[in-house]
Amino acid sequence: MLVLFAVLLVAPLLGQQTLVSPPKEIAQVADIDSGNKSSDEADDMQSLRRWLRDKRMITIKELGGDLSLSAEVRTEFQASNEESKAAGASSFTRQRGKGAPIPNKKSMPKPMYAWDVELNLMLDYRTDRAWAAARIEFDNDMGQRSGTTDKIKLEKAYLGGRIVAGDTLTIDSEIGRRFLFNVYDSKIEFSSIFDGVLVRLSKAFPSMGDYYFLPGAFLINDVTSHYGWVAEMGGLQIANTGLNIKYSIIDWYRPGGENMSGQTAAQTKAAQLRYQFLVSQFQVQYYLYPEWIGKRLIKLYAAGLTNHLASPLAITNHQKQNWGWYTGVSIGVAKKKGEFALDANYQWVQAQAVPEFDSNGIGRGNALGLGFYTQYTDGGGGPNTSPSQPVGGTNFKGFEIEGLYALTDNLVVQQSYKMSWTLDHDIGPDLKYKQYEIEFIYAF
Numbered sequence: 001m002l003v004l005f006a007v008l009l010v011a012p013l014l015g016q017q018t019l020v021s022p023p024k025e026i027a028q029v030a031d032i033d034s035g036n037k038s039s040d041e042a043d044d045m046q047s048l049r050r051w052l053r054d055k056r057m058i059t060i061k062e063l064g065g066d067l068s069l070s071a072e073v074r075t076e077f078q079a080s081n082e083e084s085k086a087a088g089a090s091s092f093t094r095q096r097g098k099g100a101p102i103p104n105k106k107s108m109p110k111p112m113y114a115w116d117v118e119l120n121l122m123l124d125y126r127t128d129r130a131w132a133a134a135r136i137e138f139d140n141d142m143g144q145r146s147g148t149t150d151k152i153k154l155e156k157a158y159l160g161g162r163i164v165a166g167d168t169l170t171i172d173s174e175i176g177r178r179f180l181f182n183v184y185d186s187k188i189e190f191s192s193i194f195d196g197v198l199v200r201l202s203k204a205f206p207s208m209g210d211y212y213f214l215p216g217a218f219l220i221n222d223v224t225s226h227y228g229w230v231a232e233m234g235g236l237q238i239a240n241t242g243l244n245i246k247y248s249i250i251d252w253y254r255p256g257g258e259n260m261s262g263q264t265a266a267q268t269k270a271a272q273l274r275y276q277f278l279v280s281q282f283q284v285q286y287y288l289y290p291e292w293i294g295k296r297l298i299k300l301y302a303a304g305l306t307n308h309l310a311s312p313l314a315i316t317n318h319q320k321q322n323w324g325w326y327t328g329v330s331i332g333v334a335k336k337k338g339e340f341a342l343d344a345n346y347q348w349v350q351a352q353a354v355p356e357f358d359s360n361g362i363g364r365g366n367a368l369g370l371g372f373y374t375q376y377t378d379g380g381g382g383p384n385t386s387p388s389q390p391v392g393g394t395n396f397k398g399f400e401i402e403g404l405y406a407l408t409d410n411l412v413v414q415q416s417y418k419m420s421w422t423l424d425h426d427i428g429p430d431l432k433y434k435q436y437e438i439e440f441i442y443a444f
Helices: 002-020 024-034 045-054 265-274
Strands: 058-062 065-085 113-126 130-141 152-165 169-179 193-205 209-221 226-236 243-251 278-288 298-307 323-331 340-349 396-406 411-422 430-443
Touching (some): 396 430
Antiparallel strands (some): 058 065, 065 430, 130 152, 169 193, 193 209, 226 243, 243 278, 278 298, 298 323, 323 340, 396 411, 411 430
């Protein structure tokens, strides 16, 4: 009985020690989960968020492997301002808050000031040659009347294994669910769910750097047997310098892939246009640690992309609108108390550069949920036929500033400000959008 009591007393203390100093094998799980390609690669803002999600893990030793559990609680405040001016109108009208227009009978206006509460649960299991990962998100609006309690999302659930385990060459395969941005790198695309299979191939050359190839195939619509494919290849620390180069390509289109029974010819054509995208992106990054700022990390990056399948349409005034680019700088990391990280970038995205459902950039706000090719962003409501109708999440230019500060080893405050304007005023309404966000994140 005394032994049992001692175990029950000491176990919580051992658990707390694990929180402070995660074991080495847990860092390996986090590497697989986040899709990191090298140790230097983990120093950008996106990887910081992944590290924050994964850093607090309790390891439970089981037969054949390690089971890791982690969680985070988030409280978020957003202040958004969105104004729209229709073609021929003389003034802008507010799109959010009291008095804002209602997009349809089933919807409510979006608030100007919004509070969210979020709980994320992460599970990881790893053996020497296999692993599995899962993430469940509980993200709900706050408010006695406007709040929700039933918003649950399976963000991640996949399993994987190591096919080749060499000294300089590794090949892994994974299948299941996650977001595209968990694997592929872009500021203005890859926001969609990736339900599919992924292969990771990495090869290190002592004098040339580390090189990788990440091909994948994913499901779009099982009713119509519509599939897509994606790949990214790149070189990291090229010639043992801070230079990284990446190229990615993703194919969303299959002729006839969205030909659903019961649709009119116009609806089928509009649905086809929503997926008529073959997007390739080229990105350059450079890492340096200058003495004049205490050897803090500085990351410079720039990328350009294009949609090879874009065609001139009536809603684009019979012009191709298929280019996008962004550039920015990141400074510092925030991995323990007192550390900070900053990122600032500028984005320029034409109307047909990326699919509206995969747009990962600043966006336009689009409080009414209006689509580019169809009336609504989910593909419903009939096709748009006039240049005055399209909205979607593209056709913008704007900037974003984001900062992280670690108040403690567990508690991080994240702030961001973004603002965008309409890029081509001859397509759709003229929108002005800006948003400030502050989020407190406690990871354990």
